[in-house]
Amino acid sequence: MSDHERARLGRRDFLMLGGAAAAGLVVKDLAAEPRPVPALPWNPATRDAMPTRNLGRTGYRVGLFSLGGQASIEKPDNEEQAVAIIERALDLGVNYIDSAAMYGGIRRWSQRYVGAVMKRRRSEAFITSKTHDRTRDGSLRLLEESLRLLETDHLDLWQLHNVMRLEDIERIFAPGGALEALTEAREEKMVRFLGITGHFDPAPLMEGIRRFPFDTVLMSLNAADPHQSSFQPDLLPLAVEKQMGIIGMKIPARSRILSTFRPQPFQLGQWEGGTTPGTLTMREAMYYTLSHPVSTVIVGCDTPEQVEENVRLAREFTPLSQTQLADLAAKTEPIKRQALFFRRWT
Secondary structure, three states: OOHHHHHHHHHHHHHHHHHHHHHOOOOOOOOOOHHHHHHOOOOOHHHHHHOOEEOOOOOEEEOEEEOOOOOHHHOOHHHHHHHHHHHHHHHHOOOOOOOOOOOOOOOOOOHHHHHHHHHHHHHHHHEEEEEEOHHHHHHHHHHHHHHHHOOOOOOOEEEEEOOOOOOHHHHHOOOOEEEHHHHHHHHHHOOEEEEEOOOOHOOOOOOHHOOOOOOOOEEEOOOHHHHEEEEEOOHHHHHOOOEEEEEOOOOOOOOOEEOOOOOOHOOOOOOOOOOOOOOHHHHHHHHHOOOOOOOOEEEEEOOOOHHHHHHHHHHOOOOOHHHHHHHOOOOHHHHHHHHHHHHOOO
């Protein structure tokens, strides 16, 4: 294809053309407008599986429990187990699956495994990914790769990954920054909605939300949150005020908040965190977060049985009182460092 012909195509059309050419198909009317994005996903099992909430102003109803893209789903050469987890989640009514370009390292294992299922069941799940690149061009390259690996021609949600510092915001919003990629991708219907994510410090997330009308925010919010750089006093109310979809993460803090946690020698560093068993059950950990104004919580799972447990907990959820919430936060005080290993401490 000549440069002139390529210029006539939107980026989304060009990706579709490339896929069709690889399959040996004849592509007609290359200059046609991009086709509309399909209807929002719908998993018929969700209604009877668990309560749902609005994902902000997106128009999507999301189950209380959603599947995270880490744990077994980002491990190398783990397709059989990862696919079993994803399939079981969809079977049980999970209708939102989280992923990111950097999950699973340079081989992008998380997206590969999700894509192995999505090529058959794309219409059942709200599919997300993220860009960790802060530039327009780098982010668009990651998006193209994500679409290919996830076996789809569009994402339901594309997010800025792990915004840690105000310097990140300046790079993202600068000319040639990642925000240009997000808005361009939305205009060309490669993605439906745009989001921002973080677990380190609430300040840069708040600054990003003030500068741009993101549809969602993915934030760390577990029972230890009040003990260090809390996301609850300012960021959470701001997201509610903006009518954003609010996705809670780090619920069990990679199991470190749970009483069943048993640290391994390689987990004893400060970043990895975790030198002692936690203090909460999974029910307490999940219900703490769901008792706040979040749309859903994402949890990475190691086995299909963990998926089953989390769906059951979501189905049985009843909100905790303010006294109960305070009691759970107090229970995490002795293990706050390992339960917030991802948080800013200096």
